[in-house]
Amino acid sequence: MKNTNKCMDVVEKDTAIISKASRAPYFPLVIKNGRGSIIEDMDGNKYIDMFSSSAVLNTCHSHPKIVEAIKKQVDNYIHFSTDYMYAEPQVRLGEMLTKITPGDFKKKVCFGLSGSDGNDGAIKLARSYTGRSKIISFIGAYHGSTYGAISLSAISLNMRRKIGPLLPEIYHMPYADCYRCAFGKSKESCSLECLEYIKMAFRNYIPPEEVAGIIIEPMAGDIGFAVPPKKYMEELYCLCKNNGILFIVDEVQQGFGRTGKWFSIEHFSIIPDVIIMGKSIASGLPLSAIIAREEIIDALEMPAHLFTVQGNSTCAQAAIATIEVIENEHLIENSMVMGEYIKERFKRIKKRHELIGDIRGEGLSIGVELVKDRITKEKDTEAAIKICYRCWEKGVILIFLAENILRVQPPLVITKEEASTALDIIEETIEEYVEGKISDEALNVVKGW
Ligand SMILES: Cc1ncc(COP(=O)(O)O)c(C=O)c1O
Secondary structure, eight states: OOOOHHHHHHHHHHHHOGGGGOOOOOOOOOOOEEETTEEEEETTTTEESSHHHHTOTTBTTTOOOHHHHHHHOOOOOOOTTTTTTOOHHHHHHHHHHHSSSSSSSSSOOOOOOOOEHHHHHHHHHHHHSSSSSSEEEEETOOOOOSSHHHHHSSSSSHHTSSOOOOOSSEEEEOOOSSTTTTOOOOTTTOOOOOOHHHHHHHHTTTTHHHHHHEESSSSSTTTSSSOOHHHHHHHHHHHHHTTTOOEEETTTTTTTTSSSSSSGGTTOOOSSSEEEEOOOGGBBBBBBEEEHHHHHHHHOOOOSSTTTTOOOOHHHHHHHHHHHHHHHHHHHHHHHHHHHOOOOOOHHHHHOOEEEEEEEETEEEEEEEEBOOTTTTOOHHHHHHHHHHHHHHEEEEEEEEETTEEEEETTTOOOOHHHHHHHHHHHHHHHHHTEEEEOOOHHHHOOOO
C-alpha cells in the first residue's frame, strides 16, 4: 500500500469545504507538481498522466516555454481591461487563431473564460445572426455548466434536476454513435437512420426555417468517443446549408491537436460556421474563444457578450506560446503517431480479453469500451471503476466516462517509453481484474459521472 496521508488530509478538508456539485470523484490524488507527462502527488508518489486534466494539458505539465511566456507577462502586468480598452496579446492571439482554424475567409474572435461560456456565446451568435430561436444538439453531449451549456447538454439528470427552467427551444437528437446505434443498426445495415431522424423532426415538429444552429462535437468526448461516419457529417452539413442553419462545432475537448489535427472537424471535408474552443487553448489557464465568419460575430451588438477578464493578457500569452509549442514541437504529428501506437496496444489486449468491446477515437483521444458481453454490449462499470482505481494505485492516471469507457487522453508530448510503461500497467491491471484479483474497495471511492 502506498502512502497517501498528505493527500488524504487535503481530501478530507476539501470534502468539508468544497461543493459536491463541482466534482465527480475518482481517486484521492492531490497534485504537488507536474512535468511533461509525469505528476507527483503530495506524498511523493509519481504517475504517468493518461488524462491531461480532462484534455486541458495538451502541451503537458508546466511546459518551460509556456511557463516562460506567463512569467514574462506577469512581470509586466497581469491583466488590464479589454472590455473598455485594448491589449496587444489578445489581438495577436486572435490573429493566430483565425489562421489555424479552417476556412479561408474573414473571421473574428470572441474571448471568454471557459468552454461553457463559449457555448453560451455560440447560442447567442446563432440566434442573433439568423433571427431564429431553435437550436439542435445531441443526446449524451456535454457542453458545459452555465445555463446555456447545460441546456445544450444531455448527459446527466443530476445536471438538470432542480434548476429549471433551462433555455427553451433546444432539441436533442441521437448522435451518430455507431457502436451503440440508437436505431439498433450495424455498420453493414446502417442507412444513416440518425440523420433521417433529424429530417423526420424537421418534417413533423421542428420547422427547419426556425432553426438557428446545430451544435455538435465532430468527435464526441463525453458521448463516448464516438466518431461519426464521414457521410453522416457531410450530409448533416448539407442539411444545415440547405436550410440556412449554422453548423457550429464544439472543439473544447477535441481541439488543439488532440485528435491528430488542429481541430477534429478537419477529419471531415467541412468548413464550420462557428468554432468554440477552450480547455487546452491556454495550457491550463482559463480562456475560451469563439471563432466565426466576421458577419456572424458582428451580429451581436455591444455589450451582448463580454466578461471582465476576457482575453486576459496572461492567458493570451499562454495561448500564443501553446500554439507555438504545438507547431514547433510537432505535437499534432506526435498525437497521430502515439495515438496509433496506443490503439494497437489496446487491440492486442482486446484479442486476449472479451472485456474490451470496442476501441475508437483519433490521435490521442481514445476510448476503450469495457463490456460484460460483446454481443449484448452490456456496460461493465465495475470493471471501469476497479481498473482505473488500480491503475492509480500503480502509478497511472486514467479515468472513465459514459459509465464504462476508459478515457485515454495523455499529453500530446507523451513519449513511446512513457506510453509503453503506462500500457504495461493497464494491461497487467486488466488481467488482474479478469482474474478477480481487484478488491471492492474502489467501488466506495470512485463515483465517476
Ligand atoms: C466538449 C466540451 N464542451 C464544453 C465543455 C465545458 O468546458 P468548461 O468546463 O471549460 O466550461 C467541456 C468540458 O468538459 C467539453 O468537454
